[in-house]
Amino acid sequence: MQAQSNVKFRIGKSTGFQALTVGLAFACVVPLIFILIYIIQAGITKINWHFITNLPKPVGEAGGGVANALLGSMIIIGCASVIAIPFGILCGIYLSENKTSKLAYWSRLCVDILQGVPSIVIGIVAYFWLVKPLGGFSALSGSAALAIMMLPIIIRSTEETLLMLPDSLREAAYALGMPFHRVILKVIIPCGISGILSGVMLSVARIAGETAPLLFTAFGNPYLSGNVLKPMQSLPLLIFNYATSPYNDWHDLAWGASCILLIFVLLLNIFTKLITRKWKVQL
Amino acid sequence: METTVDNNLITRPENILGRVITSAKIRDAVKGIKRIKRSHRQIKAENVFRKTIILVALATVVLVLGIMLTLILQSVLSVKASGIGYLWGKTWDPVRDIFGAYPFILGTILTSFLALFISIPFSFAVAIFLGEYYPKGWLPNLLKNTVELIAAVPSVIYGFWGLAVLVPIVRSFETKIGVAPVGLGIFTSSLILAIMIIPYAASLGQSMIKMVPANLKEAAYSLGATRWEVIRSVILPYTKSGLFAGILLSLGRALGETMAVTMVIGNTTLIPKSIFAPGNTMASVIANEFTEADHPVYLSALIELGLVLFLVTVVINLIGKRLTKQFTN
Numbered sequence: 309m310q311a312q313s314n315v316k317f318r319i320g321k322s323t324g325f326q327a328l329t330v331g332l333a334f335a336c337v338v339p340l341i342f343i344l345i346y347i348i349q350a351g352i353t354k355i356n357w358h359f360i361t362n363l364p365k366p367v368g369e370a371g372g373g374v375a376n377a378l379l380g381s382m383i384i385i386g387c388a389s390v391i392a393i394p395f396g397i398l399c400g401i402y403l404s405e406n407k408t409s410k411l412a413y414w415s416r417l418c419v420d421i422l423q424g425v426p427s428i429v430i431g432i433v434a435y436f437w438l439v440k441p442l443g444g445f446s447a448l449s450g451s452a453a454l455a456i457m458m459l460p461i462i463i464r465s466t467e468e469t470l471l472m473l474p475d476s477l478r479e480a481a482y483a484l485g486m487p488f489h490r491v492i493l494k495v496i497i498p499c500g501i502s503g504i505l506s507g508v509m510l511s512v513a514r515i516a517g518e519t520a521p522l523l524f525t526a527f528g529n530p531y532l533s534g535n536v537l538k539p540m541q542s543l544p545l546l547i548f549n550y551a552t553s554p555y556n557d558w559h560d561l562a563w564g565a566s567c568i569l570l571i572f573v574l575l576l577n578i579f580t581k582l583i584t585r586k587w588k589v590q591l
Numbered sequence: 592m593e594t595t596v597d598n599n600l601i602t603r604p605e606n607i608l609g610r611v612i613t614s615a616k617i618r619d620a621v622k623g624i625k626r627i628k629r630s631h632r633q634i635k636a637e638n639v640f641r642k643t644i645i646l647v648a649l650a651t652v653v654l655v656l657g658i659m660l661t662l663i664l665q666s667v668l669s670v671k672a673s674g675i676g677y678l679w680g681k682t683w684d685p686v687r688d689i690f691g692a693y694p695f696i697l698g699t700i701l702t703s704f705l706a707l708f709i710s711i712p713f714s715f716a717v718a719i720f721l722g723e724y725y726p727k728g729w730l731p732n733l734l735k736n737t738v739e740l741i742a743a744v745p746s747v748i749y750g751f752w753g754l755a756v757l758v759p760i761v762r763s764f765e766t767k768i769g770v771a772p773v774g775l776g777i778f779t780s781s782l783i784l785a786i787m788i789i790p791y792a793a794s795l796g797q798s799m800i801k802m803v804p805a806n807l808k809e810a811a812y813s814l815g816a817t818r819w820e821v822i823r824s825v826i827l828p829y830t831k832s833g834l835f836a837g838i839l840l841s842l843g844r845a846l847g848e849t850m851a852v853t854m855v856i857g858n859t860t861l862i863p864k865s866i867f868a869p870g871n872t873m874a875s876v877i878a879n880e881f882t883e884a885d886h887p888v889y890l891s892a893l894i895e896l897g898l899v900l901f902l903v904t905v906v907i908n909l910i911g912k913r914l915t916k917q918f919t920n
Contacts, residue, residue: 318817318819318820319817321817321819322817322818322819322820324819325818325819325822326724326818326819328716329716329719329720329724330716330720330724331716332712332713332716332717333713333716333717333719333720333721333734334734335713335716336713336714336716336717336738336741336789336793337734337737337738339741339786340737340740340741340744340786342756343744343748343749343752346752346755346756347748347751347752350755395647395650398643398644398647399644399647399648399650399651401644402644402645402647402648403648405644406648411645411648411649411652412648414652415648415649415651415652417909418651418652418654418655419651420908420909420912421655421905421908421909422651422654422655423908424843424847424904424905424907424908424909425658425847425901425904425905426846426847426848426849426874426900426901426904427847427849428847428849428874428877428878428897428900429658429662429847429897429900429901430658431881432661432662432665432877432881432894432897433657433658433661433662435881436661436665437657437661456654459651459654463651487633487634487636487637488637488640488641489636489637489639489640489641490633492640513743514743516745517744517745517746517747517748518745519745519746519747519849519850520746520849520850520874520878523878523881523882524881524882527882544745544747544850547747547748547751548747548750548850548854551747551750551751551754551854552754552854562751563751566747566748566751569745569748570744570745570748573743573744573745574740574743574744577739577740577743578736578740581736
């Protein structure tokens, strides 16, 4: 009797723990769903053609839009991608081709470090490297800061994708007499393009919502601007500035902008997941 | 190719007699020269390519060294002015040129560890759920992807949501337990941070738990262990270092998180008296005051904060990465 009740107690404990685990695991999702629903509810009604094509109105006037932030975000992210994508892919190629060299060890270490650097610190550094020498806040310095944040993700995904390709592929290309750069550019990269692309998309999704590095680089601008050497507004900056302001009109703009940003970032993430699943690439 | 050309030349009578240069011969010679030229070009391009990728790899090293050097050089002024006492100086008063980082260091430690404390049960539950109980199927897959999406939401949006939703809730909670109902403060930022860092420990822990050898688990089951006993005495001890690495990565995220915290922490330079009081973290002070810093020592003091933050997160992240690598090998 004693032994039997003991077993029952142990089984009960096991079941109890399982139930607790399941409960806690699904509880994690609750805040995310709350946030999604809240932001979409608060923001979706604000979004219309007027919202996308107009500039923000001064306090006290209803209406207005976020055209400057949308354009600014696109330009800043575009410039960051132009800087980071070739650089990141080339570095990933080096790391996958030279697994054991000393430089590869140090480079890998630095990529690890870069991944952990707080975004605000990157903002400080970009301030001293670009804002001060150029004599003022500029969209370009913001792009540079974001490019630094994109690098580790692109490098890592490129390296890991290329390492997964079988060596026979490379050897077959060399056996045909192809030179090194053509083997890489015409054989290896096309084979791993889905993994590399998903890394690039993931990095874009990551930086699209970054605010901290833009605070003292792109700085923000209430007007429409396409000049990368001048301050520029971006969606996250606009959300931060308007959300912390005391005016309800500005809060409305910030909700609309949050909704656009959130949907963009989530769609990009989900799209990346679908690609990786389709091509059976593990990141 | 070359030998066949020669054979043709010998067997053809007109070549033996008068060394007539046929059009075929010219064509072959031109082809040969072109081929040599092309392979020269290829070799050159190959070398350029090799050098480029080496340079790029070198550039990442230079980039990180440059970041470190910039931070160190720019904070020299503050180190000279405040010395080592900077770290435990209790007042931060830019007007009187007194810079003590203690309130912010305390604020950072309080928010990060409180957030870690709240998030660990949840992230471990996700890890065990996905790694051990239900590794396959559409529902666990959905859960996994959803948890990963938590990390994708921009931090400024977390901050805005916290400001609009969480702050009033915390405020009414504070009135109930009888502390000053501010709403903004260390506690609120910890809650937001706790949500944000769940995915980091969860996804790492999940992959670690999946790597526990099946024969270890089966041996325990065959001895009559229940599922909970297998988890407690086989899986958790086996994955100890991996789970710890996950906690470190989460902590690294929490320490460096800026925007969400800045928006809900209340931003005061006073030392927080309780976890419900407003405060400031290192990252949020930099975000708030960097563009307002009007004299060099003030700016330099802020950069020194950045340097401290940089060094701490780098060390934590590197330890975490090292542990993960050790575990997977």
